[in-house]
Amino acid sequence: MFKNWTFGRRLAVGFSLVGAVLLVIAAVSYRNTSTLLENAGWVAHTLEVRTGLTDLRSELKDAETGQRGYLITGVDDYLEPYQGALKVIAGTMNNLRKLTADNPHQQHRLDIVSSLIDSKLAELKQTIDLRRTQGLDAATKIILNNTGKAFMDQIRDVISEADQEEADLLAVRTKEAQDSAQLTTAIILWGGLLGTLSVAAIGWFITNALSQRIGSAVGHVQSSSAELQAAANQQASGTKEQATALNEISTTISELLATSRQIAESAQLVSQTAEQTASAARVGRDTVDATHESISGIRRQVDQIVAHMLELGKKSQEIGTVLDIVSELAEQTNILAINATIEAAGAGESGKRFTVVADEIRKLADRVGGSTKEIRALIDDVRSAVNTTVMATETGSKTVDAGSRQFGEVATTFQQIAGLVTTAAEAAREIKLSTKQQTTAVEQVKVAISNVAQASKETEASSGQTLQTASQLASLSKDLLRLIRPQVAG
Amino acid sequence: MTELPSGLSARVAELRLAFDRSFAERPTPDTTVSEDLLAIRLGGEPSAFRLAETTGLFVDKKITPMPGGSHGLLGIAGFRGVIVPVYDLQAIIGYPAARTPRWLVMMAAAPVALAFEAFEGHLRLLRDAILPRDASEQARKYLHEFAQTGGFVRSIVHLTAVLDAIRAQARVASPKEER
Numbered sequence: 001m002f003k004n005w006t007f008g009r010r011l012a013v014g015f016s017l018v019g020a021v022l023l024v025i026a027a028v029s030y031r032n033t034s035t036l037l038e039n040a041g042w043v044a045h046t047l048e049v050r051t052g053l054t055d056l057r058s059e060l061k062d063a064e065t066g067q068r069g070y071l072i073t074g075v076d077d078y079l080e081p082y083q084g085a086l087k088v089i090a091g092t093m094n095n096l097r098k099l100t101a102d103n104p105h106q107q108h109r110l111d112i113v114s115s116l117i118d119s120k121l122a123e124l125k126q127t128i129d130l131r132r133t134q135g136l137d138a139a140t141k142i143i144l145n146n147t148g149k150a151f152m153d154q155i156r157d158v159i160s161e162a163d164q165e166e167a168d169l170l171a172v173r174t175k176e177a178q179d180s181a182q183l184t185t186a187i188i189l190w191g192g193l194l195g196t197l198s199v200a201a202i203g204w205f206i207t208n209a210l211s212q213r214i215g216s217a218v219g220h221v222q223s224s225s226a227e228l229q230a231a232a233n234q235q236a237s238g239t240k241e242q243a244t245a246l247n248e249i250s251t252t253i254s255e256l257l258a259t260s261r262q263i264a265e266s267a268q269l270v271s272q273t274a275e276q277t278a279s280a281a282r283v284g285r286d287t288v289d290a291t292h293e294s295i296s297g298i299r300r301q302v303d304q305i306v307a308h309m310l311e312l313g314k315k316s317q318e319i320g321t322v323l324d325i326v327s328e329l330a331e332q333t334n335i336l337a338i339n340a341t342i343e344a345a346g347a348g349e350s351g352k353r354f355t356v357v358a359d360e361i362r363k364l365a366d367r368v369g370g371s372t373k374e375i376r377a378l379i380d381d382v383r384s385a386v387n388t389t390v391m392a393t394e395t396g397s398k399t400v401d402a403g404s405r406q407f408g409e410v411a412t413t414f415q416q417i418a419g420l421v422t423t424a425a426e427a428a429r430e431i432k433l434s435t436k437q438q439t440t441a442v443e444q445v446k447v448a449i450s451n452v453a454q455a456s457k458e459t460e461a462s463s464g465q466t467l468q469t470a471s472q473l474a475s476l477s478k479d480l481l482r483l484i485r486p487q488v489a490g
Numbered sequence: 491m492t493e494l495p496s497g498l499s500a501r502v503a504e505l506r507l508a509f510d511r512s513f514a515e516r517p518t519p520d521t522t523v524s525e526d527l528l529a530i531r532l533g534g535e536p537s538a539f540r541l542a543e544t545t546g547l548f549v550d551k552k553i554t555p556m557p558g559g560s561h562g563l564l565g566i567a568g569f570r571g572v573i574v575p576v577y578d579l580q581a582i583i584g585y586p587a588a589r590t591p592r593w594l595v596m597m598a599a600a601p602v603a604l605a606f607e608a609f610e611g612h613l614r615l616l617r618d619a620i621l622p623r624d625a626s627e628q629a630r631k632y633l634h635e636f637a638q639t640g641g642f643v644r645s646i647v648h649l650t651a652v653l654d655a656i657r658a659q660a661r662v663a664s665p666k667e668e669r
Contacts, residue, residue, distance in 0.1 A: 364512070374501070
């Protein structure tokens with residue numbers, strides 16, 4: 001239950017208990033002191049009444065003394081006590097009436113005394129008047145009848161009774177005052193002791209609880225301050241490393257900035273070169289298109305050449321066919337001539353002239369046959385040449401086709417190159433813009449890094465202060481723990 | 491008209507001149523003693539036979555095969571209305587049989603035709619150019635002589651001997667007819 005109480009609550013409850021004890025002691029002491037003061041007041045009151053009674057008796061004695069002196073001497077100066085007493089007796093009586101207003105017995109006695117005093121003062125006045133008027137004897141006569149003395153004795157008796165009652169009251173009130181004083185003393189003594197013990201107990205309780213909790217808290221604070229010190233140490237070293245790293249980063253960013261600027265300039269050159277290349281690629285594409293058209297024309301001409309050469313081969317073949325016929329005719333003519341020669345030989349002398357003709361025909365046929373062979377050889381050469389030409393032309397045609405395809409591919413490639421170069425130009429332009437933006441961003445980063453470096457330096461200084469504060473906190477917690485738990489703090 | 495090359499034009503001119511001259515000049519009797527030969531090729535070797543031993547030269551005649559014929563008999567063929575047997579000249583004289591003997595020569599001594607592969611032309615040689623073979627070559631009974639033409643030696647086939655061989659072979663094949 002008490003463990004969850006806060007320090008303020010514990011202190012409030014402790015001081016409240018102490019305050020309550022002190023308040024009780026103070027209240028009781030106040031009450032007893034009041035009673036004591038009241039008793040003292042009553043004692044003083046009683047003493048004042050007794051003093052009044054004594055004064056009244058003394059004033060009556062003074063009046064009687066003045067009367068006797070005047071009676072004896074007849075000198076008015078001796079009347080001064082008498083006259084002085086007359087002036088104060090009434091006041092004294094009134095004072096006594098006021099002081100004993102709460103005591104009916106004393107009021108009754110004062111009434112008796114008052115009448116007796118009046119009678120006494122009347123007897124004194126009578127004697128004085130008689131002395132002044134009739135002399136000493138008349139006055140002595142009055143005195144000798146003892147009336148005055150009787151009044152005076154009665155007054156003394158009543159005053160003595162009243163004084164005795166006041167004395168009794170004084171004894172009672174003195175006893176009460178002493179009792180009150182003793183009780184007050186005891187209350188002060190025992191109350192002080194009780195308060196001291198309460199204060200000591202509550203102080204011990206609070207001190208114990210506070211020392212436990214504060215000691216535990218201080219222990220935590222000490223360990224936390226140690227951890228904080230270590231963390232601050234790490235933070236300081238880390239901040240130092242961070243500052244170093246930021247310096248390196250700043251240097252690197254400066255180099256990066258310079259590189260970015262160079263890249264921006266290079267990108268601009270690349271962009272210009274790409275645009276020039278795109279223009280050259282367009283010119284090249286037009287040239288390739290024109291060349292492709294020329295190759296198509298060559299292709300058509302080669303096709304025509306092939307057709308003509310095939311036609312030439314066909315004609316050569318037809319010539320060969322005709323030549324075969326001619327050769328066959330020559331061969332047949334030769335055979336006929338030989339047979340004619342044979343027949344002419346069989347005809348004897350008459351066939352000799354025919355033999356000559358047959359010989360001529362045979363020779364002619366031989367020559368025709370030879371010429372036919374030569375022509376055939378020539379035609380074969382022509383056909384071979386035609387075939388070679390056709391093959392070469394077909395090879396050329398294929399080569400032209402391949403060249404045409406390759407040129408088509410080259411044209412396509414040029415087109416692609418033109419497109420790619422255009423794309424590259426756009427990319428270079430974008431790179432240029434991006435690099436400019438990058439340069440701006442790098443400059444901003446440089447500024448930011450400078451700010452961060454500045455902040456890091458400040459953080460480093462702050463870390464140093466934090467480390468110092470943590471060290472001081474650790475020392476303070478140690479001192480505090482030493483104050484609270486010296487055996488633990490060692 | 492397209493102009494011919496100079497060599498060919500000269501050749502044509504020469505032919506034309508020779509042809510015209512043959513009809514323009516007076517014929518002169520041949521006073522030299524010569525032999526007419528038909529140059530052929532037998533088994534790849536240059537050969538010849540005498541024109542006088544033949545009655546005709548033919549080419550690409552249709553030869554009808556005969557069943558069960560004698561050695562070298564290719565079949566029969568018709569020549570100027572006469573049906574004659576056709577023999578392979580190479581097979582008769584002992585060479586390997588010709589594959590496609592398209593040339594035919596009719597023998598003068600008998601109605602028999604001989605077939606051979608290649609005909610090379612007509613030769614007219616001086617009789618001195620024809621020389622007999624020496625004794626060691628006499629074993630070849632069909633080739634008694636040879637002629638030197640064009641830088642190489644051409645054997646001369648003796649067709650009469652060939653005919654004798656055919657006749658001997660025919661007698662062996664049909665002895666009853668002989669009786």
